[in-house]
Amino acid sequence: MARAEPSDVTFSQGGRMLFYLVSPNETSFSDVGAVPRYVEQATPFFVGLLLLEVFVGWLKTGNLLFKVNDGTTSLSAGMISRLPNLFVRSLEVSSYIYVWNNFRILELPWDSAWTWWLAFLGVDFGYYWVHRCSHELNILWAAHQVHHSSEYYNLSTALRQSVTQQCASWVFYLPMALLVPPSVFAVHIQFNLLYQFWIHTELISDLGPLEWILNTPSHHRVHHGRNLYCIDKNYGGTLIIWDRLFGTFAPEGDKVVYGLTHPINTFEILYVQFHYYTYLWQQFVNANGIAHKLSVIFKGPSWEPGKPRLGDHENVPKITGKEVAHDPKWSPALQAYVHAHFLLLLCVYNDVFDTQYMLSQTTLLLMAGYILLTLTCLGCIIDQRPAVALLETARCVFMIGLHSLGFINPGASLLALATRVFGGLSALYWAVQILRQPSVETKCH
Ligand SMILES: [Zn+2]
Numbered sequence: 001m002a003r004a005e006p007s008d009v010t011f012s013q014g015g016r017m018l019f020y021l022v023s024p025n026e027t028s029f030s031d032v033g034a035v036p037r038y039v040e041q042a043t044p045f046f047v048g049l050l051l052l053e054v055f056v057g058w059l060k061t062g063n064l065l066f067k068v069n070d071g072t073t074s075l076s077a078g079m080i081s082r083l084p085n086l087f088v089r090s091l092e093v094s095s096y097i098y099v100w101n102n103f104r105i106l107e108l109p110w111d112s113a114w115t116w117w118l119a120f121l122g123v124d125f126g127y128y129w130v131h132r133c134s135h136e137l138n139i140l141w142a143a144h145q146v147h148h149s150s151e152y153y154n155l156s157t158a159l160r161q162s163v164t165q166q167c168a169s170w171v172f173y174l175p176m177a178l179l180v181p182p183s184v185f186a187v188h189i190q191f192n193l194l195y196q197f198w199i200h201t202e203l204i205s206d207l208g209p210l211e212w213i214l215n216t217p218s219h220h221r222v223h224h225g226r227n228l229y230c231i232d233k234n235y236g237g238t239l240i241i242w243d244r245l246f247g248t249f250a251p252e253g254d255k256v257v258y259g260l261t262h263p264i265n266t267f268e269i270l271y272v273q274f275h276y277y278t279y280l281w282q283q284f285v286n287a288n289g290i291a292h293k294l295s296v297i298f299k300g301p302s303w304e305p306g307k308p309r310l311g312d313h314e315n316v317p318k319i320t321g322k323e324v325a326h327d328p329k330w331s332p333a334l335q336a337y338v339h340a341h342f343l344l345l346l347c348v349y350n351d352v353f354d355t356q357y358m359l360s361q362t363t364l365l366l367m368a369g370y371i372l373l374t375l376t377c378l379g380c381i382i383d384q385r386p387a388v389a390l391l392e393t394a395r396c397v398f399m400i401g402l403h404s405l406g407f408i409n410p411g412a413s414l415l416a417l418a419t420r421v422f423g424g425l426s427a428l429y430w431a432v433q434i435l436r437q438p439s440v441e442t443k444c445h
């Protein structure tokens with residue numbers, strides 16, 4: 001039998017899937033290979049809602065809720081987190097298929113609405129525990145802290161995802177593989193993630209009775225807070241009932257201050273993704289004895305010798321209400337530069353994911369490297385690192401090279417022209433900055 005190919009989502013499905021408003025009929029498949037790549041196809045809907053939030057926020061408050069430095073970092077993290085999917089099927093789905101193929105004890109019918117609803121609950125229950133463990137085990141927090149590192153709370157924050165999160169989350173869904181077909185699981189694992197996009201907003205205050213059952217913007221604001229009452233609360237994905245059942249629920253109270261208890265104050269994307277692993281390694285090396293070393297890895301991020309498993313939250317910095325988010329000044333010209341290069345990259349990124357099945361592994365590797373390099377450079381530009389001039393010159397030359405050799409194919413001739421002209425001018429600008437390096441360094445310090 002020929003392997004089924006994933007189909008494209010319709011415009012109507014695309015809009016509804018962000019709110020889990022889909023029926024079992026339209027989202028049931030016999031073959032896991034036929035399950036659409038819903039998350040990959042959601043990009044235009046993410047962008048549409050992001051723009052809508054900025055517009056409505058501006059109408060309501062007169063301010064721009066979206067900061068270019070913070071928002072670009074969040075979107076960059078989201079893009080990086082999906083790069084492994086260019087090479088391998090998600091670890092969650094591939095491990096699930098392995099267990100299903102080898103150890104299933106029952107075969108629930110893939111086309112039954114009962115199976116669909118059971119999988120909906122099963123994935124959400126699994127997510128609650130993935131998420132809870134990601135906060136309560138330091139080694140998993142090293143990945144998940146990426147999502148909490150923004151000091152703002154808007155739709156872009158939802159996309160700030162860790163590239164290493166999947167390394168552990170797959171384990172939590174395996175019990176379902178004993179009876180629920182992979183094609184049903186592959187649908188819900190995507191919708192569960194997509195649902196969590198719209199709840200990252202301050203524009204929706206209260207949803208009445210829905211607050212009892214669903215995870216809502218209000219509940220999830222609490223989850224992102226660093227106020228004492230917010231820490232280690234509201235882990236739910238789509239439903240909030242698990243938190244109510246297992247005692248981790250907290251309603252929204254005092255004004256929430258967002259982000260990590262110790263903000264990282266940088267927009268450098270590789271630092272955002274990996275800094276906690278370095279910190280964890282240092283903690284591990286410095287710990288005395290094997291018991292303390294294991295505790296550093298497997299107890300909570302606030303744990304210290306002599307303290308309970310999750311540490312003492314009374315020790316985290318107190319919220320005064322006067323906290324100011326990290327937002328260093330940078331010139332409008334540099335902001336426009338980052339905007340333009342980010343948009344060009346977004347076109348390339350979409351193109352690579354659209355055509356990934358036609359590209360060789362070498363091309364995919366080259367393009368993934370280019371995407372990573374570009375996002376790293378843009379992060380360093382936002383951070384205004386003096387050393388970025390050399391790196392950015394090299395990247396712009398690399399970009400023109402990829403374009404000339406046909407690896408970057410923007411399709412539209414105007415975009416092709418823009419890539420070459422803009423890339424050339426950018427390389428020239430940064431090359432001049434290298435020559436003027438001493439004066440740039442003086443300015444930055
Ligand atoms: Zn979390």
Ligand SMILES: [Zn+2]
Nearest residue numbers: 147158200220
């Ligand atoms: Zn979140």
